[in-house]
Amino acid sequence: MKRYFGNYGGQFVPEILMPALEELEEAYNSVLNDHSFWEEYRNLLENYAGRPTPLYFAKRLSERYGAKIYLKREDLLHTGAHKINNAIGQILLAKRMGKRRIIAETGAGQHGVATATAAALFGMECVIYMGSEDMNRQKPNVERMKLLGANVVPVDAGSRTLKDAINEALRDWITNLKTTYYVIGSVVGPYPYPVIVRNFQKIIGEETKDQILTTEKRLPDYILACVGGGSNAAGIFYSFVEYNDVRLIGVEAGGEGLDTGRHAATLLMGRVGYLHGSKTMVLQNEWGQVVDTHSVSAGLDYPGVGPEHVYWKETGRVKYEAVTDEEALEAFLELSRLEGIIPALESAHALAFLKKLEKVESSLIVVNLSGRGDKDLESVLTNSYVRRRVL
Amino acid sequence: MKDFVAYIPAGYPDLETTVNVLKTLNTLPIKAVELGVPFSDPIADGPIIQTAHAVALKNGVTLEHVMNVISELDVRYDLYIMSYLNVILQYRLKEPGLTRKLKNLHVKGLIIPDLPLKEMKNVDLDFPLIPFVAPNTKEEEVKQINEMDAPFVYYISRFGVTGERKDLPFLDHIKKVKKIVEKPLYVGFGISEPKQVKAVWEVADGVIVGSALVKVLGEHPTSEVPAKIRRMVETLIGK
Numbered sequence: 001m002k003r004y005f006g007n008y009g010g011q012f013v014p015e016i017l018m019p020a021l022e023e024l025e026e027a028y029n030s031v032l033n034d035h036s037f038w039e040e041y042r043n044l045l046e047n048y049a050g051r052p053t054p055l056y057f058a059k060r061l062s063e064r065y066g067a068k069i070y071l072k073r074e075d076l077l078h079t080g081a082h083k084i085n086n087a088i089g090q091i092l093l094a095k096r097m098g099k100r101r102i103i104a105e106t107g108a109g110q111h112g113v114a115t116a117t118a119a120a121l122f123g124m125e126c127v128i129y130m131g132s133e134d135m136n137r138q139k140p141n142v143e144r145m146k147l148l149g150a151n152v153v154p155v156d157a158g159s160r161t162l163k164d165a166i167n168e169a170l171r172d173w174i175t176n177l178k179t180t181y182y183v184i185g186s187v188v189g190p191y192p193y194p195v196i197v198r199n200f201q202k203i204i205g206e207e208t209k210d211q212i213l214t215t216e217k218r219l220p221d222y223i224l225a226c227v228g229g230g231s232n233a234a235g236i237f238y239s240f241v242e243y244n245d246v247r248l249i250g251v252e253a254g255g256e257g258l259d260t261g262r263h264a265a266t267l268l269m270g271r272v273g274y275l276h277g278s279k280t281m282v283l284q285n286e287w288g289q290v291v292d293t294h295s296v297s298a299g300l301d302y303p304g305v306g307p308e309h310v311y312w313k314e315t316g317r318v319k320y321e322a323v324t325d326e327e328a329l330e331a332f333l334e335l336s337r338l339e340g341i342i343p344a345l346e347s348a349h350a351l352a353f354l355k356k357l358e359k360v361e362s363s364l365i366v367v368n369l370s371g372r373g374d375k376d377l378e379s380v381l382t383n384s385y386v387r388r389r390v391l
Numbered sequence: 392m393k394d395f396v397a398y399i400p401a402g403y404p405d406l407e408t409t410v411n412v413l414k415t416l417n418t419l420p421i422k423a424v425e426l427g428v429p430f431s432d433p434i435a436d437g438p439i440i441q442t443a444h445a446v447a448l449k450n451g452v453t454l455e456h457v458m459n460v461i462s463e464l465d466v467r468y469d470l471y472i473m474s475y476l477n478v479i480l481q482y483r484l485k486e487p488g489l490t491r492k493l494k495n496l497h498v499k500g501l502i503i504p505d506l507p508l509k510e511m512k513n514v515d516l517d518f519p520l521i522p523f524v525a526p527n528t529k530e531e532e533v534k535q536i537n538e539m540d541a542p543f544v545y546y547i548s549r550f551g552v553t554g555e556r557k558d559l560p561f562l563d564h565i566k567k568v569k570k571i572v573e574k575p576l577y578v579g580f581g582i583s584e585p586k587q588v589k590a591v592w593e594v595a596d597g598v599i600v601g602s603a604l605v606k607v608l609g610e611h612p613t614s615e616v617p618a619k620i621r622r623m624v625e626t627l628i629g630k
Contacts, residue, residue, distance in 0.1 A: 012476055014435045015507045016525035016547055157441060158431060170434045175551040177527070274477040274505065275432065287453045288481030290431040 008307035055211035081371030087114035089200030094181035107162030108299035109141025111185030116150035133160035186229025187306030190277030201235025225368040228300035232370035253295035254322035264293035296325035297345035344371030394422035394597025400443035402452030415617040428474035437554030473502040556581030
């Protein structure tokens, strides 16, 4: 495996973590050709998490846009989002490595819930770091993690969101290397994490490809996915990267608008820098300080992004766009009322881009519905824009 | 006594106090000062130094300020700059002559905790970088480090982040590393008591003390800080 995606990635971490990353790489390489590992992984995804997820033809949504729109239903997975694919994979890896203690960071709480779930399944001790600001806006997930037996540690440093939770998880890992496995939740962090997480998520794209070929006998014109750190997008894009006719679009969080400075659109507005162990795009000021981001969706509220996305952007293979909080909320309401599906606010960003697609008419489109919106009910229902629109 | 290196985060609690402390340190028998430039995401630091980073950032302290402080300083000890990689490299984008400037200021080297040996060649910094050795660093890497053009080697004395501790767990490993490394070997992370300083001096060439001093910076009115720092350093070196 290469440590870089083009110019991006690498291992920009304290020296003390380097042997641990090497140990992880060796463990991952040793399971790559180990059938029993992948059999266990697939068995759990099938019988425990609920794979394969449907590729659902959204008839009323399609009528609204004059296109053929399919939704990849990751929201139907156990724990409510694609995060469980990676959590199960990494916990199996941790088991192989003989680690008994699991740590993870979480933003929206979906990765924390998925990790707490997988840790419970294997009887492992689990500590989840979560920004105190995120704990406030994602209360149900905090309760869920506690119910699952995880110790949820609030992080009060910095902006009190995902990036600070990652800092704290890294500090824990540095301290407890011998016993502890760090389950990173997105395609970020030092190599080999971006590769490992993408490979545990690429099942989304593999299924999508089989399913669309079966029902439509051709590949889609567009695939839309939201991008925070970028794991669901990497997961669905990866199997299509080699097919240049399939246009891949990653949708970032435009927050209150790209010109307001209150957003989390790292690929569109960031500069190349170094954050959380990799060389990647970073939202930062002229002095290299990472800035506070904003998004209505906690899962996208992150000032970095996976290095492979930077590579895809640079090579032009994937186009990155942004939608605002209000556009995402609009899409959240639209899908709820047209299809009876309440999407996660993160996934609503991908849906919102349907309105902005060029040549949408008679196109074949797949939207990755990465998660469900139960966790967002409180923040949506107290949102003033939503209250003006519907309540 | 052997070498003593003090870590001082610039701009904590404010830049004026930093300058006063740096002048006070000049009257003490210390070898070097590691001057810290704040970063928003200091992953190798514990709570005490994290607070210092946060306060200094609020004070708007930048690498440029720190270089200005150094340019007006006349001290006999060696000066190093410590910051995270992004701070250094973003500044170099603004000021391509960064390393020449640092040389003119007689800065001896850069200490970058998130730049491991393996990535040093990928950032192309034409300036002495301080390599780290940890208790889990492989022997072949220690040998590689010994070949580097570095003023000293920084031994991280524990699995963990910066902060005050009472123990000193890896003395035997330090001895082993010392046998390979011909450059001065300085031990840091968790050194906060005279007993630890003495023990390190028996096996290595020097100690690096951070959090114990940073705590003093934050605990007293700024007018008293230089005297308190003097007391702390004198206590640690057993004077």
